[in-house]
Amino acid sequence: xxxxxxxxxxxxxxxxxxxxxxxxxxxxxxxxxxxxxxxxxxxxxxxxxxxxxxxxxxxxxxxxxxxxxxxxxxxxxx
Numbered sequence: 001x002x003x004x005x006x007x008x009x010x011x012x013x014x015x016x017x018x019x020x021x022x023x024x025x026x027x028x029x030x031x032x033x034x035x036x037x038x039x040x041x042x043x044x045x046x047x048x049x050x051x052x053x054x055x056x057x058x059x060x061x062x063x064x065x066x067x068x069x070x071x072x073x074x075x076x077x078x
Contacts, residue, residue: 013062015045043076 019041025031033039046069053066062069 015041019045039076043073046073046076 019033019038020026020031023031023033023038033042049062050066050069050073053063053069
């Protein structure tokens with residue numbers, strides 16, 4: 001069961017890196033997301049990761065970032 005949980009967490013982390021690449025983050029060293037669709041992508045990922053943490057399906061690396069994910073979610077939901 002732990003391997004499945006790590007696969008789920010890895011999937012969502014990969015989505016962050018895909019978004020970074022999609023919006024030329026590697027070229028500039030950062031990404032500026034301003035459009036509602038872009039911000040919604042990030043919010044969806046953050047919600048999914050927080051859901052995994054609440055159901056204990058996330059690995060410890062993601063659980064360490066829980067505070068930052070909560071903050072990100074709160075800001076994007078405003």
